[in-house]
Amino acid sequence: MAEDFVKIDHVFYKYDDEASYAVNDVTFSVGKGEWLALVGHNGSGKSTLARLLNGLLFPEKGLIKIGHYVLSEKTIWDIRRQVGMVFQNPDNQFVGATVQDDVAFGLENHGIPHDDMVKRVKEALHEVGMEEYKLHEPARLSGGQKQRVAIAGVLALRPDVIILDEATSMLDPRGRSEVMETIRRLREKEDITVISITHDLDEVLYADRVIVMNEGERFKEGTPKEIFKDTEEMKRIGLGVPFIVSLEDELKSHGISIDEPVLSEGELLNLLWESNSSK
Structure with a gap:
């Protein structure tokens, strides 16, 4: 069993305008290099968990730990240096005029020296198969290509954890396949911990372990085979297979x-x- 690298311990979170908890007493851990999929219908709490893990939200109660750091106001930037997020819509993540400018943006914000930055941008684009597009405008890329560039921007920062927050939901089947194969290969090569938040149940098959969320709580946990052994149970809580x-x-x-x-x-x-x- 891999050493736990991510830990969620009895975490609660409630939005100001909601009567019930979006995340209600949730506990789980993720090993170094493990791929965990969080699935559930809309409003099940999975995307709230993604934002809690990256410090975009802070828990009302409970503990969140990434590596050696417990999430707090003092450790927020230490946490974010370890966690990279790839969001649903890649267009919302682009800020550069070219692909290489966009990948470099996060490195500039982190004060990475120029020579090191150039090297990291080149390596990251090579890893996702987008090096030949480095001078292209992001807006002219396909959906799958845009998302691979977004992944390159995260990889250049060399995180220990990559969170995919519905990262393939706006892509066609080919684009989804490109992105998931890229993540699979990088995870095996770099020993990156992957947490994918998704409603695409075919995407879940890439994971080592699955947690099913329902009404803010951890409903079920197991390997993909264990989770989908009882198809009627999944359908009962609003999920397919x-x-x-x-x-x-x-x-x-x-x-x-x-x-x-x-x-x-x-x-x-x-x-x-x-x-x-x-x-």
Whole structure:
């Protein structure tokens, strides 16, 4: 088990105009290099948790710890140096006239020396496959390309944790695939801790562990296979299931035996092949 790097301990948060808590006594931890997915319907508390983890909000009660730092007014900038966030709409994150200017913006704000900044910008764009677009205007890029540039801007700051706050929700299937594969590769290479807040249940399949939020509380926790084993329970709280799990349910209704969720197309094809070969 990886050492806990992110810790949420009995955290409560309520917006001023709301009667109930958006986050109600939530506790969990995330290991160094782990990929955790937080899922839930709108209003379940998952995006509020993202903002609490980056210090954009402070808990009413409870403790939030990133690395060696407990979140407080004194440690907020230490926390933010360790946590990078990629938001839903990449257009809202662009400030530079060119791709390389945009990636450099955060480094300038952190006072990184020029020579080091140039090196980091080049490395970050290379990591996300956008180096050849460095002089392009961000507005002329595709949705997936824009989001990869946003990820490069975060990577250049060399965070220990990347939070994806509905980061693929405005992208088409190709763009979503590009972004998720980029994050998967970077996480494996750099041992970055990833926390993805999403309602796209196909995106959840990339995660090591899933926490299902419901009405501000932690409703269920487990691996993707454990979470999607009971599809009716997920539907009962307003969530669906990944397409591949829906397909397996349909196959079961036609008499094809599948004991537990198979979460990749390759695995499902092998299972069907073996099933057919045994007849």
